[in-house]
Amino acid sequence: MKIVNWLLLISFGALLIYASLGLPNRGDGDAVMHREKSPAGSWGASSYYIRNAYRDAETLNMVTVILADYRGYDTLGEETVILTAGLICYLVLRKRRTNRDDKKPLKAGADAQT
């Protein structure tokens, strides 16, 4: 069984390496996704961000402008996801400390069934 695991691992790694051979080089200015214009001739959104980020928000860090201003809805959704994770941990993991009597016959019945 271990041989099958290793064979699957090695073949999947070989597949990934073969797929990565078709990607353009990192920082290649002539690749299609790094050009200012798309192949159809329209201006991409990234060139607008690079040209106008400082003029729009007077902030030197372009990543902050994109995350908090241009893509504000994304960050709001991300915050909601984090808050939901915290509330779910509250609901699932936090137990009530009171020793109520109506839980005991239910637990005894569960024990009797098993």
Next chain:
Amino acid sequence: MYWEIEALLFVFLIITALISLYIKDLLAAVVTLSAFSFISALIYTVMGAIDVGFTEAVVGAGVTGIFFVVLIFQTSRRSGD
């Protein structure tokens, strides 16, 4: 120019990932997983994505390790399989 550093970091990345998969002691697995996160943060920094590397170093190597250690101390320390 940086490809020697990157190749060395990738070798260490694969080694730490395999160790954290196959080790029996779960506490040592958590430590190697933190090392994996730190090395991947270094790779992001070498590639030029400093924000992603910063987030990976803080979250992956810091807070996640604390959470896993707490969970290990509440359950058993040895791996079952």
Next chain:
Amino acid sequence: MRKHKYNPIILMVSRVVSPFIMIFGLYVIFHGHYSPGGGFQGGTLLAAALLLIRLAAGFDIAQIQFKRILGTPLGSIGVLIYFGTGFLAMISGGEFLNYGFLPFAGFTEAGLRALGILMVEIGVGLAVMAILVAIYDDLLEGYPHD
């Protein structure tokens, strides 16, 4: 962690190191306009400083620093700061989350956008810090403290 006494050396080192991590977290939040960083990273650093004290001194002593009941309300307040910034821009004439319409006098439109980004980052940092500490406290639930 189960039944041993807490080591005074570890407690001393944590008490020295923790304020510096906290200051660095605040720096990362408020200097996010000019250097890599932002609300998420800074909030996680603040949470790491609080969790260090919780690991070293035990759950009961760490209640003096950050009470366990504060976790979920502070997270909600952080998300409400974010939502309130967008809503304030909406009720004063612009679109939702369009910071150029914030009702503060004495700023240009670009300056208003920088101010809106700062308010949003503060909300994100507060929410992330409080919720990470709350998740840690919930994981310790049902476990005999000390």
